[in-house]
Amino acid sequence: MRARPLTLIQDELVDYDKAMERMSDLVGQRQQEERPDTLWLLSHPPVYTIGRRTPLEHLPDPSRGIPVVETGRGGQLTYHGPGQLVGYLIVKLDEGEGIVDYVREVELRLVEALGKLGLPAERRDTPPGSELLTGVWTAETGRKIVSIGMRQSRGVTSHGFALNVDNDMTPWNWAVACGMPDVQMASLQSELGTVSMDEVRRVVAAAFEAS
Numbered sequence: 001m002r003a004r005p006l007t008l009i010q011d012e013l014v015d016y017d018k019a020m021e022r023m024s025d026l027v028g029q030r031q032q033e034e035r036p037d038t039l040w041l042l043s044h045p046p047v048y049t050i051g052r053r054t055p056l057e058h059l060p061d062p063s064r065g066i067p068v069v070e071t072g073r074g075g076q077l078t079y080h081g082p083g084q085l086v087g088y089l090i091v092k093l094d095e096g097e098g099i100v101d102y103v104r105e106v107e108l109r110l111v112e113a114l115g116k117l118g119l120p121a122e123r124r125d126t127p128p129g130s131e132l133l134t135g136v137w138t139a140e141t142g143r144k145i146v147s148i149g150m151r152q153s154r155g156v157t158s159h160g161f162a163l164n165v166d167n168d169m170t171p172w173n174w175a176v177a178c179g180m181p182d183v184q185m186a187s188l189q190s191e192l193g194t195v196s197m198d199e200v201r202r203v204v205a206a207a208f209e210a211s
Contacts, residue, residue, distance in 0.1 A: 050068060147178060
C-alpha cells in the first residue's frame, strides 16, 4: 500500500444523526480542498443502520427499543453501540481509483492493525453470486469482527468501518447482520479477553497513518 497519511479527529460517544451531519460537512470541505484526508474515530449510542437494499425481514423487532436508521452507505444492516470503535474516512480518491479499490485498502489496513493487537485476521473475496464479504474476519475462528460500508461522492469517500472492541454483542443476535443470517460476529474482547480501547484507537490510527 502506498503512503496515504490522514488527519485524525477523535471523539467519544456521538449521536448517530449528529455524526452524519458533521461527516457531510467534512466531505463537503474535502471536495472543496478545504481540509486534508481525514480519519474520524468515535463511538455511537445503540443504533442499527441499514443500507438501501436491506430486506425488512433482516430488521430487529421494534420491541428491542434500538432505533433503526437508513443510511446512504453501501452494505447491509450493522449495529453500533458503546465499546465499538467506528472510523469514518473522508478521503479523496486518486485518479482512476474506485470505491471498491479503497475498501480493499481499508480491509488490509485493519488486518494489519488487528495483527499488531495480537489477533490474526483476514479479508475475504466474494464468490460470484454470494452476499458481499466486505469486512475483516478472524483467521482462526472465522468470525466477522469489522463491518465496512462506504460510498463516494464527487471523488471523496464517506462512512467507513466499525470494529467490535468490548461492546455488548447481544444486539447483533436480534437482527441479520451484514445480510448473512449465519454470520458469527466477534469482538476483540471475545477473541483476546481484556482489551484497552485507548490502545486499539492508537494502533488503528497508526495503521491509517493518521495523526
